[in-house]
Amino acid sequence: MKAFQPVDVAVVGGGISGLSCAFWAKRMGLSVLLLESEPSVGGCMRSVRNGECIADGGPQSIMSSPEFMELVEAAGIKELARTPAAEANQPYLFHGGRLVPVPQNLPALLSSPLLSLGGKLRLLSEPLVASRRSDAGAAEQDESVAAFVRRRAGPQVLDALVSPFVSGIFAGDPDKLSMRSAFPAVVDMERRHGSVLRGAVASRRAARRNGAVPKRRQSVGFGGGNDRLPAALAEQLGRELRTSAPVQAIWQRGEWLELSLADAALSRIVARSVVLATPAFVAADLLARFEPAASAELRAIAYSPVIQIALAYPRNAIGAPLDGFGFLAARSEGLRILGCVWNSAMFPDRCAREEDVLLTVFLGGALDPGVLAASDDELVRAAHADLRRAMKIHDGMPRVIAGFRWAKAIPQYDVGHDRKLKTIADAVARIPHMHLCGSYLTSPSVPDCIKLAKSVAEGLGRSLETRAKT
Numbered sequence: 126m127k128a129f130q131p132v133d134v135a136v137v138g139g140g141i142s143g144l145s146c147a148f149w150a151k152r153m154g155l156s157v158l159l160l161e162s163e164p165s166v167g168g169c170m171r172s173v174r175n176g177e178c179i180a181d182g183g184p185q186s187i188m189s190s191p192e193f194m195e196l197v198e199a200a201g202i203k204e205l206a207r208t209p210a211a212e213a214n215q216p217y218l219f220h221g222g223r224l225v226p227v228p229q230n231l232p233a234l235l236s237s238p239l240l241s242l243g244g245k246l247r248l249l250s251e252p253l254v255a256s257r258r259s260d261a262g263a264a265e266q267d268e269s270v271a272a273f274v275r276r277r278a279g280p281q282v283l284d285a286l287v288s289p290f291v292s293g294i295f296a297g298d299p300d301k302l303s304m305r306s307a308f309p310a311v312v313d314m315e316r317r318h319g320s321v322l323r324g325a326v327a328s329r330r331a332a333r334r335n336g337a338v339p340k341r342r343q344s345v346g347f348g349g350g351n352d353r354l355p356a357a358l359a360e361q362l363g364r365e366l367r368t369s370a371p372v373q374a375i376w377q378r379g380e381w382l383e384l385s386l387a388d389a390a391l392s393r394i395v396a397r398s399v400v401l402a403t404p405a406f407v408a409a410d411l412l413a414r415f416e417p418a419a420s421a422e423l424r425a426i427a428y429s430p431v432i433q434i435a436l437a438y439p440r441n442a443i444g445a446p447l448d449g450f451g452f453l454a455a456r457s458e459g460l461r462i463l464g465c466v467w468n469s470a471m472f473p474d475r476c477a478r479e480e481d482v483l484l485t486v487f488l489g490g491a492l493d494p495g496v497l498a499a500s501d502d503e504l505v506r507a508a509h510a511d512l513r514r515a516m517k518i519h520d521g522m523p524r525v526i527a528g529f530r531w532a533k534a535i536p537q538y539d540v541g542h543d544r545k546l547k548t549i550a551d552a553v554a555r556i557p558h559m560h561l562c563g564s565y566l567t568s569p570s571v572p573d574c575i576k577l578a579k580s581v582a583e584g585l586g587r588s589l590e591t592r593a594k595t
């Protein structure tokens with residue numbers, strides 16, 4: 126049996142969470158080994174290049190944040206980071222059979238066709254709706270996004286505005302998704318100000334008083350494909366990364382943790398600390414022998430399926446202006462697709478030829494789990510039919526550049542998620558030197574995964590310093 130030198134930290138899972146954690150831990154001077162089960166890193170950040178187009182699987186663009194930009198710079202790929210032109214940041218909603226720009230403020234919403242007069246009056250009466258803070262028992266209870274929005278702003282705001290975003294960001298079901306876990310800042314506004322609208326005005330005023338100009342966060346992509354970020358982190362890790370190395374079990378050996386791989390006859394890994402940066406259901410398996418309660422809660426975190434299809438069209442076949450980020454569709458509009466990102470409008474390098482455009486369509490989500498059973502042909506036909514309707518596409522069929530079938534794409538922050546996380550955190554704290562990071566813990570967004578991964582790495586750095594002193 127081949128034994129590796131003990132390392133300070135073994136990180137399990139080479140998606141963006143594990144890569145960031147291992148990268149920062151290495152920068153802090155810890156000896157690190159990252160183990161990824163697949164032949165390549167990136168998890169759900171993958172790109173396909175076919176000479177004609179570059180198609181991104183997973184995130185099409187990433188919202189900039191200080192922690193994200195810090196990592197991009199440290200990984201040495203700042204010059205590859207691209208922000209779309211301001212006009213290409215405009216998102217649309219498919220509503221009433223046409224594309225309507227998403228309003229960026231209340232006056233714009235009130236003059237948009239997204240809500241009827243009744244819907245607008247109901248929204249404006251939001252400050253008059255009794256808040257849950259007046260009922261201490263109810264305020265403690267978690268509530269679904271649908272229940273919260275219907276209660277505060279009315280059913281039209283839910284159907285026309287919120288539900289499409291819940292599908293687009295969480296691939297979720299608004300009747301199941303937890304308001305407190307998915308949109309904590311909005312719940313906080315109700316708690317502190319008794320109204321979301323009053324809370325939004327108050328935070329705008331406070332920002333102005335402090336001299337801060339409220340800015341829209343920029344989306345960022347990478348020249349050559351969004352998998353440049355995981356690839357750069359993998360390169361920096363060098364020999365401290367092993368791919369095609371699925372961890373099958375972890376054992377406590379005195380002060381150490383031992384990891385066995387699928388090829389257990391050949392290798393075992395001994396580490397002072399382990400970070401599980403896998404999806405929740407894999408962490409559930411690896412923790413089952415340590416803490417069955419945590420394992421059960423991890424397994425109970427549902428994941429929605431998402432299918433992405435990248436389609437190239439001749440530019441002159443598209444009737445829509447392509448002056449934005451793309452669109453999301455309300456379910457009531459009768460499209461099967463959840464939405465579509467206009468990749469080449471945001472990042473022109475996604476098509477080699479100026480006369481082509483690249484569009485990525487999203488299907489599936491919690492409300493369409495049957496999507497996984499559909500054949501590739503069926504899905505392409507459904508995508509094309511919906512795009513023809515929404516974007517006024519004429520002429521022929523598109524060229525399929527890539528398809529990504531994510532059977533378990535996005536963790537669902539369903540009602541009760543915070544209680545699950547508390548049980549998991551308490552149980553994992555009882556396992557010496559075991560840590561978690563990943564998209565099911567704070568938010569699925571890439572910047573939030575990176576932020577959490579860095580804080581886990583910092584914690585490891587501090588505990589090593591403490592151990593060195595004692």
Ligand SMILES: Cc1cc2nc3c(=O)[nH]c(=O)nc-3n(C[C@H](O)[C@H](O)[C@H](O)COP(=O)(O)OP(=O)(O)OC[C@H]3O[C@@H](n4cnc5c(N)ncnc54)[C@H](O)[C@@H]3O)c2cc1C
Nearest residue numbers: 138140141142162168169183184371372563564569570571
């Ligand atoms: C379709 C889609 C669209 C998205 N769009 C956006 C977006 O626009 N913006 C945004 O910010 N975010 C987006 N996200 C979310 C974001 O991409 C993810 O939340 C994030 O990439 C998750 O990273 P992770 O490292 O936590 O998990 P993962 O990427 O799932 O990585 C986990 C890794 O663990 C590995 N692994 C599993 N089991 C083992 C084992 N036993 N041993 C070793 N390794 C193992 C897996 O192979 C994988 O590489 C999107 C996600 C999807 C799926």
